[in-house]
Amino acid sequence: MDQKPPLPKTATRKNSPCIRVWCMPEEKKLIDQNAKNVGLSTSTYLRNIGIGIEVKGILDQKAVGDMAKVNADLGRLGGLLKMWLSNDERLAMFNQEQVxxxxxxxxxxxxxxxxxLLKTVKRL
Incomplete structure (x- = not known):
């Protein structure tokens, strides 16, 4: 009877060694809060910092979304201004002061x- 060798286990984080970090309760609260602020679990937050991965927060993503909205507003306002300045027929309907x-x-x-937009950029 041939016996097959056991298949090697694929390494996952769940079956890999755990690192314990000793800290004071206040430090743990601060670490947990910092992780929450960037939208990560405490484990992922500490691992990313420990291996040198830049922690990008959800606030950065929100700021990019805010800038995109402001940029869209600027585009619409620019289009409106262009329409006013290039449409002689429409301008003829109004007096100079209204225009x-x-x-x-x-x-x-x-x-x-x-x-x-500048305020949002400075926040980053």
Whole structure:
């Protein structure tokens, strides 16, 4: 009767050695909170830091989403301004003061959106 050799176990984190870290209760709370802030488990957070992987938080992802929204707003406002400036028929319907007021309002909104985008970039 031939006996087959046992198949080698594939290494997984669950069957690999565990590292224990001794810390004070306050330190554990802080580590747990930092892990939660970046959307990781405490184990994954500590492992990533320990092997030199940059911890990227969910706040970074949120900031990128915020910047994309502001960028879309700027595109829409730019399109609106372009439409106002290139459509002579539409401009003829309004007096010069109404056109000027509308353009200044659009420029103000663009400036506000740019400021919002700059704030978001500085947060990163």
């Amino acid at each position: 000027k007021a509308s353009i200044l309002e659009a420029l103000g909104k663009i400036k506000t959106a740019q400021d919002e």
